[in-house]
Amino acid sequence: MSERSTEPVLVVENLTTEFRIGGTWYPAVRRVGFTLGRNETLALVGESGCGKSITALSIIGLVPKANGRVAAGRVLLAGRDLLSLDEREMEKIRGNRISMIFQEPMTSLNPVLPVGFQVAEALRYHTDLSPKAARARALALLEHVKIPSAARRFNDYPHQFSGGMRQRVMIAVALACGPEVLLADEPTTALDVTIQAQVLALLAELKASDGMAMIFITHNLGVVASIADRVAVMYAGDIVELAPVDELFAHPTHPYTEALLRSIPRVDRDAFDLKPIPGQVPPITAMPAGCRYADRCPLRIERCSVEVPPLAPVPGLRGHQARCWVRAGAGAGAEAA
Amino acid sequence: MTGTLLEVERLSKTFQVRRGFLGGATGTVHALSNVSFSVGVGETFGLVGESGCGKSTAGRSILRLVEPDAGRVRFKGEDVLTARAAQLRRLRREMQIVFQDPYSSLNPRRTIGQTLAEPMAVHGLGGAGEIAETVRAVLAEVGMPSDAAAKYPHEFSGGQRQRIGIARALVLQPELIVADEPVSALDVSIQAQILVLLRGLQEHRKLSFIFISHDLGVVRHFCRRVAVMYLGRIVETGPVPAIFDEPLHPYTQALRSASPVPDPKARVAMAKLEGEVASALAPPAGCHFHPRCPHAMEICKRVYPAWTHVGKDRGVACHLFPAPAAASALTP
Numbered sequence: 001m002s003e004r005s006t007e008p009v010l011v012v013e014n015l016t017t018e019f020r021i022g023g024t025w026y027p028a029v030r031r032v033g034f035t036l037g038r039n040e041t042l043a044l045v046g047e048s049g050c051g052k053s054i055t056a057l058s059i060i061g062l063v064p065k066a067n068g069r070v071a072a073g074r075v076l077l078a079g080r081d082l083l084s085l086d087e088r089e090m091e092k093i094r095g096n097r098i099s100m101i102f103q104e105p106m107t108s109l110n111p112v113l114p115v116g117f118q119v120a121e122a123l124r125y126h127t128d129l130s131p132k133a134a135r136a137r138a139l140a141l142l143e144h145v146k147i148p149s150a151a152r153r154f155n156d157y158p159h160q161f162s163g164g165m166r167q168r169v170m171i172a173v174a175l176a177c178g179p180e181v182l183l184a185d186e187p188t189t190a191l192d193v194t195i196q197a198q199v200l201a202l203l204a205e206l207k208a209s210d211g212m213a214m215i216f217i218t219h220n221l222g223v224v225a226s227i228a229d230r231v232a233v234m235y236a237g238d239i240v241e242l243a244p245v246d247e248l249f250a251h252p253t254h255p256y257t258e259a260l261l262r263s264i265p266r267v268d269r270d271a272f273d274l275k276p277i278p279g280q281v282p283p284i285t286a287m288p289a290g291c292r293y294a295d296r297c298p299l300r301i302e303r304c305s306v307e308v309p310p311l312a313p314v315p316g317l318r319g320h321q322a323r324c325w326v327r328a329g330a331g332a333g334a335e336a337a
Numbered sequence: 338m339t340g341t342l343l344e345v346e347r348l349s350k351t352f353q354v355r356r357g358f359l360g361g362a363t364g365t366v367h368a369l370s371n372v373s374f375s376v377g378v379g380e381t382f383g384l385v386g387e388s389g390c391g392k393s394t395a396g397r398s399i400l401r402l403v404e405p406d407a408g409r410v411r412f413k414g415e416d417v418l419t420a421r422a423a424q425l426r427r428l429r430r431e432m433q434i435v436f437q438d439p440y441s442s443l444n445p446r447r448t449i450g451q452t453l454a455e456p457m458a459v460h461g462l463g464g465a466g467e468i469a470e471t472v473r474a475v476l477a478e479v480g481m482p483s484d485a486a487a488k489y490p491h492e493f494s495g496g497q498r499q500r501i502g503i504a505r506a507l508v509l510q511p512e513l514i515v516a517d518e519p520v521s522a523l524d525v526s527i528q529a530q531i532l533v534l535l536r537g538l539q540e541h542r543k544l545s546f547i548f549i550s551h552d553l554g555v556v557r558h559f560c561r562r563v564a565v566m567y568l569g570r571i572v573e574t575g576p577v578p579a580i581f582d583e584p585l586h587p588y589t590q591a592l593r594s595a596s597p598v599p600d601p602k603a604r605v606a607m608a609k610l611e612g613e614v615a616s617a618l619a620p621p622a623g624c625h626f627h628p629r630c631p632h633a634m635e636i637c638k639r640v641y642p643a644w645t646h647v648g649k650d651r652g653v654a655c656h657l658f659p660a661p662a663a664a665s666a667l668t669p
Contacts, residue, residue, distance in 0.1 A: 222597025
């Protein structure tokens with residue numbers, strides 16, 4: 001492979017997105033940074049409110065303006081900072097070079113327009129294809145995402161499709177212009193598991209065939225294990241651990257990741273060792289000063305409550321970073337067994 | 338097992354739905370067809386399956402929150418479906434339900450204390466003092482702070498609301514709880530807290546559960562026996578580790594292999610199962626699963642498979658496991 005193909009498609013640096021509550025701005029995403037390689041799937045995983053969706057909305061410029069703002073950071077797509085673009089320039093990128101699919105396809109599709117039209121619309125907006133050529137390309141896309149008898153269903157409306165098929169239509173819309181990056185926000189969460197497996201397989205296949213990079217947002221660590229190349233675990237607005245997928249599951253290092261894995265009832269294992277995480281995520285308006293997980297953490301030391309730990313390399317593990325005073329960075333390794 | 342608490346026999350339920358332009362045509366949804374199972378005293382029995390398989394309708398029919406069309410439900414030998422008002426009220430004291438969505442199942446305009454006291458008042462269980470005492474004890478039992486009784490639902494998180502929903506089911510000291518996707522709306526870490534709570538309650542109070550879920554991992558954790566449903570019918574039953582480790586019915590196998598496991602070495606055998614669940618308005622002839630089944634045979638398209646007992650505690654409805662002629666008359 002050439003030097004160029006190893007360069008990241010997307011670089012997120014120091015991204016901080018805030019929301020205004022009662023007149024004060026609070027960070028929902030705090031100094032988040034990662035790179036995304038060509039043809040790579042990065043999973044952002046975490047529980048409700050951890051900032052995983054807000055990270056994606058910040059990248060694609062869809063943070064609600066009424067009470068939200070990207071306060072700091074850079075989002076570099078092939079070297080160009082998307083955060084510095086105005087809305088008109090961003091519209092040329094969104095749906096074209098970066099696309100997004102959401103959890104509930106019914107709310108993203110227009111209920112009064114046929115699905116074929118909606119796929120063609122994306123093409124007409126971003127390319128100068130003739131209406132006829134756009135329709136032909138739209139049909140090819142619906143076939144590409146494996147909608148059975150796509151030609152016959154081209155003029156059907158979203159309500160005539162099942163949830164899984166609607167999500168395929170959304171994927172076709174998102175892929176219409178051959179984006180470099182696909183942001184997938186819980187795209188299989190509303191689907192039954194057998195349909196989820198089909199959609200995950202489709203996404204993996206499309207990623208390979210179209211060579212795009214994907215940020216896959218989910219709360220489900222099982223889905224992460226199925227689809228990701230690398231994983232960023234988020235907690236209360238921070239990335240707390242970042243590692244290749246095999247690494248993360250073999251050596252979960254941040255105490256939160258470790259606890260999360262122990263709290264999942266698994267279908268492949270007997271359940272005797274299920275251990276819930278005590279307490280709950282602190283509210284956005286009352287985040288602790290130091291590590292945001294400190295209050296729930298069994299490894300807490302004094303420093304944790306005072307100083308925010310950096311996302312630092314984990315000693316002895318390649319490409320593996322964690323935001324933990326006890327287990328990562330130069331001072332790590334002192335933990336008693 | 339120390340005895341049977343609940344027996345469900347050939348439970349069936351259809352719904353009429355309007356379809357077509359402006360609802361001009363009607364159709365019949367076969368939500369439940371000949372569903373039979375039993376739950377032992379202190380047993381945790383799981384009903385699993387995907388959306389629309391009838392698992393919730395089964396749970397609700399047992400409590401007569403939905404009136405089934407046919408079949409029999411016996412609770413400690415008493416016939417639930419023919420019970421008259423007074424008898425049914427008494428039976429419902431012993432059979433309670435916990436719902437999935439702790440946001441919509443609590444009255445937002447009542448304090449937690451009022452919500453918990455109401456069932457006891459309705460059933461005439463003690464005076465105000467006694468009721469308040471029970472409310473306090475049950476809140477403590479589900480891990481809620483004692484000042485919760487004076488607060489309103491919006492003051493609590495999803496996990497806490499589900500604890501309140503569980504407390505409401507417990508105040509009448511029931512013997513059976515139908516838990517309909519009780520942890521599905523919760524985050525993983527909160528889900529584990531609620532599962533541990535339910536497990537503790539089950540052990541201390543010797544409660545029986547019908548635990549309805551689409552999540553095989555949760556069912557494996559909580560249940561001792563399970564029935565797998567597809568399009569209104571039970572396709573397989575058995576004890577819990579066995580049914581997930583060695584599923585017999587091709588649908589159970591597909592469900593199992595499509596369930597994601599947090600281990601990249603066990604990446605799910607993705608998209609093994611083609612197609613989607615057929616409409617319950619027009620279930621396929623023969624075995625309802627045959628259009629998606631990798632093992633479908635000629636007979637599967639015509640004849641619904643008879644129930645076959647496999648070993649002493651498992652059963653399956655699949656032509657791959659033909660029943661001995663004599664034993665094939667009844668579903669489980």
